[in-house]
Amino acid sequence: MSAGPRSSRLVAAWTRLYTAGLPSALGERRRLELESDLWEQLHDPTESHASRLVLGRWLRGVPADLGWRYRTLVDARRARLTTPGDARVGGRGWWVVATALLGVAKIVMSVGASVFANDGAVIGPVIAATLGSLTGGLVLAGLVVRHRNLVNGSWLIVAGSVAGFDPILLPFTALVVIGGVWSADLQFSETVEDEPRLHVAYRQQLSLTRRWYVWLAAAPLLFGFGLLFPLFVYSDTTGPTDGHSEGLAAIVDIVAWMTWWGSWLAAAVCAGVGLVLGVLRGVVHHRATPA
Amino acid sequence: MRRKPGAVLPIEVSILAAGVQLSKSGISEFHGFELAKRLRDDDGGRRLTAHGTLYKALSRMEKAGWLTSQWEDPDAATDEGRPRRRLYSVTAEGRVVLARVLAEAAAVTRLDPGWSPS
Numbered sequence: 001m002s003a004g005p006r007s008s009r010l011v012a013a014w015t016r017l018y019t020a021g022l023p024s025a026l027g028e029r030r031r032l033e034l035e036s037d038l039w040e041q042l043h044d045p046t047e048s049h050a051s052r053l054v055l056g057r058w059l060r061g062v063p064a065d066l067g068w069r070y071r072t073l074v075d076a077r078r079a080r081l082t083t084p085g086d087a088r089v090g091g092r093g094w095w096v097v098a099t100a101l102l103g104v105a106k107i108v109m110s111v112g113a114s115v116f117a118n119d120g121a122v123i124g125p126v127i128a129a130t131l132g133s134l135t136g137g138l139v140l141a142g143l144v145v146r147h148r149n150l151v152n153g154s155w156l157i158v159a160g161s162v163a164g165f166d167p168i169l170l171p172f173t174a175l176v177v178i179g180g181v182w183s184a185d186l187q188f189s190e191t192v193e194d195e196p197r198l199h200v201a202y203r204q205q206l207s208l209t210r211r212w213y214v215w216l217a218a219a220p221l222l223f224g225f226g227l228l229f230p231l232f233v234y235s236d237t238t239g240p241t242d243g244h245s246e247g248l249a250a251i252v253d254i255v256a257w258m259t260w261w262g263s264w265l266a267a268a269v270c271a272g273v274g275l276v277l278g279v280l281r282g283v284v285h286h287r288a289t290p291a
Numbered sequence: 292m293r294r295k296p297g298a299v300l301p302i303e304v305s306i307l308a309a310g311v312q313l314s315k316s317g318i319s320e321f322h323g324f325e326l327a328k329r330l331r332d333d334d335g336g337r338r339l340t341a342h343g344t345l346y347k348a349l350s351r352m353e354k355a356g357w358l359t360s361q362w363e364d365p366d367a368a369t370d371e372g373r374p375r376r377r378l379y380s381v382t383a384e385g386r387v388v389l390a391r392v393l394a395e396a397a398a399v400t401r402l403d404p405g406w407s408p409s
Contacts, residue, residue, distance in 0.1 A: 011342065029377070033323055033346060036374040040324035041339070043373070053339065057327075061343025068347040 007051040008038040011058045018065045023076050095179040099143055099157055102172045106136030109166065135163045139176070154180045170225075170259045174266060215274030219267045226263030299392050302340070302348050305330055307357060307389040310381035320378035322363075323349065349379060357385030 015034045019027035041057075042050050110132020114125030138160025146153030158180040161173050309329040313321050321329070323346060327339040352358045360379045368375040381389075 030346065032375065033377045034342060036322065036376050037324045037327075037342065039374050040322070040376075044324070044328075057339055057341045058343075059341075060338075061341030061345070061347075064341065064343030064347045066343075068343065068350065 007054040007058075008042060011038055011054060014058065014062075014065070018069050022069065022072050026072055026076075095175070096143065098172060099139060099161075099176045099179070102161060102169060102176050103136045103139030103143070105169060105172070106139065106160075106166065107133045109168075110136070132166075135160045138163070142180075167259060171262060174262075212274045212277035215270045215277060217274075219271035219274065222263045222267035222270060226260050226267065299388060300348070302344065303352055303357070304389065304392050305333065306348060306352065307381055307385050307392075309333060310358070310379065311386060311389060314381065320380045322376035322378055326379070352385070353379075357382060357388055 011034060012031070015031050019030050038054060041047055041054055044050065047053065111129045113132075114129035139157050140160075142153045142156030142158075142160060144153070145156055158177050161176045161180070166173075306326065309326060310321060312333075313319075313325075313329060318325075324339075326349075327345055330345075331337070331339050349358065349360075353360055358379050359382050360377055363376045363378050365375055
């Protein structure tokens with residue numbers, strides 16, 4: 001095989017690679033345009049050392065190819081998100097299922113605990129069941145609202161998840177809250193990208209996930225929660241398994257263990273993310289500041 | 292880096308100018324490689340514009356309404372035994388943008404004779 005076809009095969013392979021996953025019409029158009037361009041260059045009688053020049057043109061254009069791919073993906077995602085009735089693509093299927101389970105669990109657990117409470121009290125369990133049902137309802141309502149307004153629906157889910165927080169549901173709650181903040185934040189940033197006034201509001205109020213000190217502040221909170229969590233579960237003075245069946249005690253132990261270590265792991269991750277963001281911000285600020 | 296509204300990049304000015312020049316010489320539509328050669332000749336350089344840079348700029352300018360494009364007739368390509376070309380032409384809006392940029396450059400040059408767009 002001569003150098004010409006080899007270089008054009010290389011460029012064609014690269015083009016297939018960076019157009020993979022893009023809207024098919026755009027990817028196909030770019031591939032066909034490049035195919036035509038390569039053919040023209042390699043068959044142009046005025047071009048000497050064409051195959052070497054093709055490689056040079058390809059290499060110099062790689063950053064622009066990647067930039068174009070990124071921009072095309074963002075535009076395609078924005079087009080999908082702003083299409084009425086298709087807003088749900090902002091959330092992954094498993095996250096939606098986890099959110100629905102959390103909402104149902106909040107309602108079932110609060111009502112169940114009130115129904116089976118045997119301490120003779122009436123008002124307390126009713127209030128607990130009502131509050132639990134309301135917060136669970138908020139989570140489920142958020143899922144419905146997301147279909148029309150991804151940002152508002154996501155924040156509704158976050159509010160419902162955090163309100164009336166139940167330590168037993170910590171892993172689910174953390175998953176749902178992180179996913180909710182993430183999708184609301186992403187969608188909002190894309191919606192307001194071309195709107196300077198909203199962009200300022202976004203930066204000031206909603207871009208919590210990009211602020212290093214928020215992550216650092218979350219770390220000791222999670223660490224403290226992991227430290228205090230056993231007190232919630234094992235508050236009985238006669239021992240952790242007293243009054244429970246062996247099976248239930250084992251489940252409580254497992255949940256407690258997972259929550260304990262999960263909280264500390266989450267604290268470590270938050271601290272790490274906060275430090276990295278802080279350092280990056282410092283580096284960027286340092287570079288942007290004129291000497 | 293985000294572009295300022297209304298800003299035109301140097302490569303976009305070059306493409307618009309090359310397209311208008313080709314149009315004046317009777318070539319109303321041009322394809323990517325033809326444009327790359329024209330840009331190289333106009334610039335007096337030896338290197339063709341990189342694939343990524345050229346087609347990214349063309350895509351952006353078409354989206355802005357400064358260029359329009361279409362696939363050529365498949366029969367023409369088949370007859371010549373080559374892949375189909377995507378043919379571009381400068382729109383009226385593109386010509387207005389080019390005229391504005393050139394007028395601004397001329398005004399600056401009058402104030403500062405040593406200034407050049409590059």
